[in-house]
Amino acid sequence: MGIIKALKLGFNYIEYSEDDREKKVTRALKGVDLDVKEGEFIAVLGHNGCGKSTLAKHINALLTPSEGTMWVDEMNTADGKNLWNIRQRAGMVFQNPDNQIVASVVEEDVGFGPENLGVPTEEIWQRVDDSLKKTGMTAYRLHSPNKLSGGQKQRVAIAGVMAMKPKCIVLDEPTAMLDPNGRKEVIEAVRELNRKEGVTIILITHYMEEVVLADRVLVMDDGVVVMQGTPKEIFSQVEKLTELRLDVPQITILAYELRKAGLPLPEVVLSREELVEEILHVD
Amino acid sequence: MIRDITIGQYYPADSILHRLDPRTKITGTFAYIISLFVFNSWGYAVGAVFLAAMIILSKVPFFFMTKGLKSIVMILLFTMVLNTFLTPGEVLYRIGFLKITKEGLLLAGKMGIRLVFLILGTSLMTLTTTPNKLTDGLERLLGPLNKIRIPVHEIAMMMSIALRFIPILLEETDKIMKAQMARGADFESGGMIKKVRSMIPLLVPLFVSAFRRANDLALAMEARCYQGGEGRTLMKPLKYEGRDVAAYILIAVYLAAAVILRVVLKW
Amino acid sequence: MLIKLEDVSYVYSAKTAYEQRALDHVDLEIPQGQFVGVIGHTGSGKSTLIQHFNGLMKPAEGRVLCDEEDIWAEGYDRHALRFKVGLVFQYPEHQLFEMDVLTDVCFGPKNQGLTEEEALRKARRSLAHCGVPEELYGKSPFELSGGQKRRAAIAGVLAMDPEVLILDEPTAGLDPKGRRDIFEQIASLQKKRNLTIILVSHSMEDVAKYADRLIVMNHGIKQYDGTPREVFRHYKELEKIGLAAPQITYVMNDLKRKGLDVDTDILTVEEARDAILEALRKAGKGTKRPGDPERGQK
Numbered sequence: 001m002g003i004i005k006a007l008k009l010g011f012n013y014i015e016y017s018e019d020d021r022e023k024k025v026t027r028a029l030k031g032v033d034l035d036v037k038e039g040e041f042i043a044v045l046g047h048n049g050c051g052k053s054t055l056a057k058h059i060n061a062l063l064t065p066s067e068g069t070m071w072v073d074e075m076n077t078a079d080g081k082n083l084w085n086i087r088q089r090a091g092m093v094f095q096n097p098d099n100q101i102v103a104s105v106v107e108e109d110v111g112f113g114p115e116n117l118g119v120p121t122e123e124i125w126q127r128v129d130d131s132l133k134k135t136g137m138t139a140y141r142l143h144s145p146n147k148l149s150g151g152q153k154q155r156v157a158i159a160g161v162m163a164m165k166p167k168c169i170v171l172d173e174p175t176a177m178l179d180p181n182g183r184k185e186v187i188e189a190v191r192e193l194n195r196k197e198g199v200t201i202i203l204i205t206h207y208m209e210e211v212v213l214a215d216r217v218l219v220m221d222d223g224v225v226v227m228q229g230t231p232k233e234i235f236s237q238v239e240k241l242t243e244l245r246l247d248v249p250q251i252t253i254l255a256y257e258l259r260k261a262g263l264p265l266p267e268v269v270l271s272r273e274e275l276v277e278e279i280l281h282v283d
Numbered sequence: 284m285i286r287d288i289t290i291g292q293y294y295p296a297d298s299i300l301h302r303l304d305p306r307t308k309i310t311g312t313f314a315y316i317i318s319l320f321v322f323n324s325w326g327y328a329v330g331a332v333f334l335a336a337m338i339i340l341s342k343v344p345f346f347f348m349t350k351g352l353k354s355i356v357m358i359l360l361f362t363m364v365l366n367t368f369l370t371p372g373e374v375l376y377r378i379g380f381l382k383i384t385k386e387g388l389l390l391a392g393k394m395g396i397r398l399v400f401l402i403l404g405t406s407l408m409t410l411t412t413t414p415n416k417l418t419d420g421l422e423r424l425l426g427p428l429n430k431i432r433i434p435v436h437e438i439a440m441m442m443s444i445a446l447r448f449i450p451i452l453l454e455e456t457d458k459i460m461k462a463q464m465a466r467g468a469d470f471e472s473g474g475m476i477k478k479v480r481s482m483i484p485l486l487v488p489l490f491v492s493a494f495r496r497a498n499d500l501a502l503a504m505e506a507r508c509y510q511g512g513e514g515r516t517l518m519k520p521l522k523y524e525g526r527d528v529a530a531y532i533l534i535a536v537y538l539a540a541a542v543i544l545r546v547v548l549k550w
Numbered sequence: 551m552l553i554k555l556e557d558v559s560y561v562y563s564a565k566t567a568y569e570q571r572a573l574d575h576v577d578l579e580i581p582q583g584q585f586v587g588v589i590g591h592t593g594s595g596k597s598t599l600i601q602h603f604n605g606l607m608k609p610a611e612g613r614v615l616c617d618e619e620d621i622w623a624e625g626y627d628r629h630a631l632r633f634k635v636g637l638v639f640q641y642p643e644h645q646l647f648e649m650d651v652l653t654d655v656c657f658g659p660k661n662q663g664l665t666e667e668e669a670l671r672k673a674r675r676s677l678a679h680c681g682v683p684e685e686l687y688g689k690s691p692f693e694l695s696g697g698q699k700r701r702a703a704i705a706g707v708l709a710m711d712p713e714v715l716i717l718d719e720p721t722a723g724l725d726p727k728g729r730r731d732i733f734e735q736i737a738s739l740q741k742k743r744n745l746t747i748i749l750v751s752h753s754m755e756d757v758a759k760y761a762d763r764l765i766v767m768n769h770g771i772k773q774y775d776g777t778p779r780e781v782f783r784h785y786k787e788l789e790k791i792g793l794a795a796p797q798i799t800y801v802m803n804d805l806k807r808k809g810l811d812v813d814t815d816i817l818t819v820e821e822a823r824d825a826i827l828e829a830l831r832k833a834g835k836g837t838k839r840p841g842d843p844e845r846g847q848k
Binding site for chain 1: 591592695697698722723724725726728752755789792793794798800801804805808809810819820822823826827828830835836837
């Protein structure tokens with residue numbers, strides 16, 4: 001079994017009207033199957049309201065399934081006694097950089113998770129040092145989070161999760177509120193952790209450039225997974241992506257257009273270098 | 284403008300005051316506040332000297348501290364004016380039905396000094412102590428209250444979070460105000476009722492935002508395994524050092540001096 | 551309305567250790583009807599710049615002129631100016647506060663002193679222009695989806711009938727479709743109402759597509775000012791100041807450098823496709839059409 005596995009996962013949001021008489025049920029997830037291997041880098045795409053965030057919250061047991069089952073590191077998330085183990089194993093980074101930093105000094109925030117886990121003081125310091133180094137934030141350890149850029153704040157949040165020694169990190173649109181430079185630094189940090197530390201990554205995003213780096217891409221729509229495959233496989237379906245309200249990187253569209261016009265280019269081109277080489281080698 | 288409020292902010296520096304145990308600083312601040320109410324006249328000079336010495340020791344630039352005062356100038360003036368006019372006694376000057384009395388002036392001066400010293404003294408504590416340490420200190424000092432079922436840890440945590448979000452919410456207030464001004468909102472003119480009504484476009488979004496942030500933060504804390512104070516360890520456990528002992532002695536001497544000056548010399 | 555900045559400087563935390571020059575002797579002229587993109591990395595002075603256009607910030611030096619009148623001259627009605635120069639801040643949905651969408655959009659027009667009916671008329675018209683469906687008018691703004699909220703908030707500024715509409719990253723945090731919709735609506739509004747649009751954005755692809763003119767800010771200085779084509783010719787310099795050109799521009803420049811004679815002044819995918827095909831044809835390449843031209847659509 002993979003590190004994260006979902007079987008026919010369903011989830012309903014239930015809203016009560018003011019007088020408690022009417023009940024409105026919104027089905028956010030409608031039977032999601034998922035199997036993530038340890039060390040994989042998964043990107044999840046989908047327009048707003050497609051159920052991505054709801055899925056993410058299941059991985060951290062912030063929500064538990066209405067139907068079906070979810071396992072994290074072979075623990076059933078519906079079982080209350082696994083709760084804290086699951087949250088330690090699968091950390092979470094949220095969209096708004098300001099609203100997830102608890103402490104007023106960077107290093108104290110990174111130490112917050114281990115403190116909650118009851119890690120002995122000396123080891124907390126080791127973990128904090130280590131996590132700050134891995135995310136490149138050591139130079140800022142005594143800064144106030146309020147004085148950092150958005151990208152730096154997100155790296156602090158990632159360091160805070162790393163200090164809990166997770167096997168998996170779920171990032172729910174971590175770059176949505178950042179500028180292009182901030183986006184780059186966050187994605188680079190995430191990629192490093194995936195490659196060097198072997199941390200499993202589940203990255204939810206709207207930015208197609210970030211998806212290109214993933215091992216596997218899931219596309220969600222209306223509470224189900226509608227497409228699944230390598231970035232190349234996904235981006236070869238330009239029309240379908242547009243139908244799902246998503247974007248395709250400009251480079252890929254250009255290659256697609258050129259191919260439609262008759263140039264013998266490969267089915268999918270994801271990088272600028274690749275496209276340039278292919279065009280130059282047309283004869 | 285609104286961002287200039289420095290009360291509750293932390294000023295990073297490496298000074299003896301920064302290194303003191305938060306419990307020492309809380310006790311010290313408390314003792315200082317008591318001394319302000321013990322003093323009557325010349326005693327304030329002693330209070331001033333003590334405060335000045337602490338400010339110098341703290342390595343916090345003085346202008347940074349006075350910036351915090353600006354925001355309370357209105358409150359300060361208001362109390363002083365009220366005291367000046369409303370205290371009965373020997374009349375010095377009359378404007379219509381209002382009269383300025385000697386006692387009133389004295390009291391106003393005393394209140395003014397007390398308030399300024401109070402703000403400077405307490406902000407010296409928050410400027411030199413990170414909010415987390417401050418709450419750790421409070422938590423430990425108030426720990427015994429746990430026995431009578433007062434959730435000390437939770438209260439301390441709430442305080443520390445409030446302190447962290449004050450600057451964020453102030454900035455947000457500024458932003459919403461400007462956004463509504465761009466839609467023609469007028470926060471300045473008009474009478475009392477109009478002014479209160481004109482605050483609605485500012486306050487509603489501010490509350491909504493504060494709730495959203497609170498909700499987000501609660502989720503983020505849960506995701507990081509926060510489950511209250513039980514079973515938690517500390518990254519920076521509090522430990523008294525030699526300097527804290529020295530500080531306690533100094534505080535005791537200061538407070539004793541204040542009482543003696545008042546009782547013996549009637550300062 | 552003609553907006554002019556003459557030698558404008560702005561300084562944050564003046565005379566303290568934190569002093570920072572957010573605008574540094576900026577000269578600028580924006581005639582009515584232009585679509586201007588403003589780009590620059592975070593802290594480059596973009597936000598400070600746009601707040602000078604409607605008098606929310608006062609220059610430390612220099613003058614801001616609207617239709618040749620100094621807006622900081624004594625007696626100038628800056629309150630009235632804000633109705634003519636509408637400013638939509640980042641995440642404008644955070645300023646919604648009324649019980650329902652329609653009333654919220656009426657806030658601006660009512661502050662203008664319009665009658666109830668007139669305000670409602672303008673609010674409805676703007677909501678329609680922003681693509682907010684009528685069945686949402688009576689709902690609480692907080693029940694709307696992210697994209698709908700954003701559009702309602704933009705309508706709130708538009709309802710004041712401004713001549714100039716300034717938008718600070720109007721698509722931040724939206725999904726790709728939401729982004730496209732907002733940009734299309736802004737572009738069509740500009741044509742419908744002959745508005746001046748001043749758009750602050752991080753997306754080079756978007757400004758390249760929509761703006762007639764680009765202003766590049768860097769450390770409070772106006773670094774470049776010209777058509778997108780002119781500005782993106784400096785793509786190497788742009789990189790040095792933390793920006794980039796659209797991906798397409800890079801492809802064309804790479805091709806040119808490696809010997810394919812293509813036009814590099816290119817901004818969109820369609821232009822790039824045509825230019826590449828043209829250059830290959832001239833070089834006598836790519837003429838051998840593959841048997842099945844539909845292959846790419848699989």
